[in-house]
Amino acid sequence: MNRRPGFDFTRWAYQPALIFTVVFFGLPLATMVVVSFWQRIYGKLTATWTFANYNKFFGKDYLVDALWNSIEVTLATTAISIILAYPLAYILAYRVPARWQRFVLILTVLPFWTAYVVRSYSWLLVISENGILNIMMTEFGLIDQPLEMAYSRGATILGFVHFFTMLLTLTIYANLVQIKPSYRKAAADLGASPLQVFLRITLPLSIPGVAVGAFITFVICIGDFITPQILGGGTEVLLPQAIMLQVSRAANFPMASVMSITLMVVVVGVYFMSAKHLKMERV
Amino acid sequence: MGAWIRSAPAMAYLIAALGFIYLPVVVLVVFSFQDGLLPVPPFKGPSLQWYEKMFANERLVESLINSVVVAVSSALVTTILGFLAAYGMARRTPRFAGGIRFILMAPLTVSYLIIAIGLLITFNIVGIQKSLFAVGLGHVVINLPLCFAIIYSQFGDHLRNIDWAAHDLGASDVQTLLHVIAPIMKPSLFASFCLSATLSWDEFIIAFLLSRFDVTMPVVIFEMLRAGLTPEVNAAGTMVFAISMVTVGIAAMVMAVNHGERK
Numbered sequence: 186m187n188r189r190p191g192f193d194f195t196r197w198a199y200q201p202a203l204i205f206t207v208v209f210f211g212l213p214l215a216t217m218v219v220v221s222f223w224q225r226i227y228g229k230l231t232a233t234w235t236f237a238n239y240n241k242f243f244g245k246d247y248l249v250d251a252l253w254n255s256i257e258v259t260l261a262t263t264a265i266s267i268i269l270a271y272p273l274a275y276i277l278a279y280r281v282p283a284r285w286q287r288f289v290l291i292l293t294v295l296p297f298w299t300a301y302v303v304r305s306y307s308w309l310l311v312i313s314e315n316g317i318l319n320i321m322m323t324e325f326g327l328i329d330q331p332l333e334m335a336y337s338r339g340a341t342i343l344g345f346v347h348f349f350t351m352l353l354t355l356t357i358y359a360n361l362v363q364i365k366p367s368y369r370k371a372a373a374d375l376g377a378s379p380l381q382v383f384l385r386i387t388l389p390l391s392i393p394g395v396a397v398g399a400f401i402t403f404v405i406c407i408g409d410f411i412t413p414q415i416l417g418g419g420t421e422v423l424l425p426q427a428i429m430l431q432v433s434r435a436a437n438f439p440m441a442s443v444m445s446i447t448l449m450v451v452v453v454g455v456y457f458m459s460a461k462h463l464k465m466e467r468v
Numbered sequence: 469m470g471a472w473i474r475s476a477p478a479m480a481y482l483i484a485a486l487g488f489i490y491l492p493v494v495v496l497v498v499f500s501f502q503d504g505l506l507p508v509p510p511f512k513g514p515s516l517q518w519y520e521k522m523f524a525n526e527r528l529v530e531s532l533i534n535s536v537v538v539a540v541s542s543a544l545v546t547t548i549l550g551f552l553a554a555y556g557m558a559r560r561t562p563r564f565a566g567g568i569r570f571i572l573m574a575p576l577t578v579s580y581l582i583i584a585i586g587l588l589i590t591f592n593i594v595g596i597q598k599s600l601f602a603v604g605l606g607h608v609v610i611n612l613p614l615c616f617a618i619i620y621s622q623f624g625d626h627l628r629n630i631d632w633a634a635h636d637l638g639a640s641d642v643q644t645l646l647h648v649i650a651p652i653m654k655p656s657l658f659a660s661f662c663l664s665a666t667l668s669w670d671e672f673i674i675a676f677l678l679s680r681f682d683v684t685m686p687v688v689i690f691e692m693l694r695a696g697l698t699p700e701v702n703a704a705g706t707m708v709f710a711i712s713m714v715t716v717g718i719a720a721m722v723m724a725v726n727h728g729e730r731k
């Protein structure tokens with residue numbers, strides 16, 4: 186193949202991207218791991234090589250709590266989003282007539298592109314004390330006093346669920362339309378009831394779409410700072426908020442590194458637990 | 469009822485789900501035209517006063533320009549890097565192709581927050597100042613995997629043959645890339661440019677942590693949120709949303725047209 190002597194451009198075309206990723210993604214992660222063993226002494230980063238930061242993190246209840254809060258909120262978000270998104274994707278794939286499917290699908294995921302910083306705020310407009318929901322319910326005489334819905338864990342989860350329902354609908358739908366109709370027909374011909382067809386054929390075959398969507402949900406959700414910051418309560422913090430506090434208020438990079446690495450380890454753990462269902466190339 | 473959709477419960481669920489998905493968006497957009505101080509019912513208006521106020525807000529307008537600069541330049545770099553990488557990987561499978569793909573795709577599995585903190589710490593140690601340029605670098609990192617994947621997925625075997633044909637007819641490597649491959653790949657290059665521009669335009673945490681004075685629009689809107697509910701935030705949010713939608717819409721249309729042509 187090497188017809189041309191000298192520098193072979195095509196052979197090296199992938200190098201700039203590779204080098205860029207290594208320098209601006211790999212290197213910073215490696216730096217973070219190194220810095221997590223350093224200490225901040227009199228406000229200066231000092232190379233110390235100790236596990237002190239890790240001990241401090243796992244020794245402080247409120248930091249470990251932040252990690253658990255994050256995991257709980259993320260798991261709840263993922264579960265609720267799947268429960269809401271699955272029927273929606275199913276209806277889109279099997280109940281909406283084919284020529285309408287594209288349109289309804291686009292309609293369903295359009296608000297995906299609402300400005301990220303404003304997405305949580307727009308839920309405040311709905312659920313805050315003088316928000317539209319409270320005003321409407323008071324108007325209709327359903328309640329005497331406005332309900333306190335905003336600034337709570339429930340509000341954070343609501344904000345998350347709204348976003349990730351759209352994402353999961355997309356991944357599950359993409360999976361459902363790939364399942365050959367003949368499988369379901371064959372099962373029905375062999376005497377399976379509609380419920381059996383769903384439970385034995387459609388559901389098992391759609392697990393990859395659910396798994397990919399759930400994994401993306403988990404990764405984005407557990408690392409999100411804005412949603413809990415705007416919708417969440419003052420009484421608890423999630424891990425990303427705790428990390429931001431270390432960075433912005435204390436400028437404590439070693440501690441922020443420890444916490445970021447912990448977050449990453451959780452994600453990697455989840456990846457390996459779900460790896461056999463994840464076929465990223467297909468979505 | 470069965471003509472359009474086959475069962476009533478399915479229809480009801482679809483409508484309820486769309487209601488849930490659209491509720492906050494509609495409230496956001498409608499009350500950006502509020503003629504009053506609070507973006508909550510009753511709706512008085514419509515009025516454009518909050519849009520006027522927004523464009524009179526110098527900090528916001530400055531940040532809007534910064535956002536456009538970062539979005540366009542980072543998307544340009546991302547698309548070029550992604551295109552070259554996709555070409556290099558598709559033209560002839562390099563050794564360790566699996567490993568290279570793994571590294572290129574790896575940033576997708578790490579939270580933006582962690583990427584931002586890693587860059588912040590590294591820049592701090594190396595002595596690179598927080599700036600719009602640093603933000604742009606961060607945006608290239610997060611968007612490169614997507615662009616690479618989009619463009620790579622469009623490289624088929626037919627392109628490999630075309631590439632060989634161009635070489636056999638005497639075109640140099642660069643000529644082949646610029647005059648043969650790039651024009652064929654134009655739709656997916658354009659789509660990946662639009663997508664990464666939109667993602668950069670909308671990105672918050674990297675922009676927040678890596679910039680100091682020359683902040684982007686999402687960062688300024690975030691600061692405005694501290695003032696509580698105000699129709700000005702509605703107006704700013706509506707504008708960011710509208711611009712994202714237009715950009716994504718153009719990309720989707722270009723991709724759809726291209727898809728139709730090839731069929």
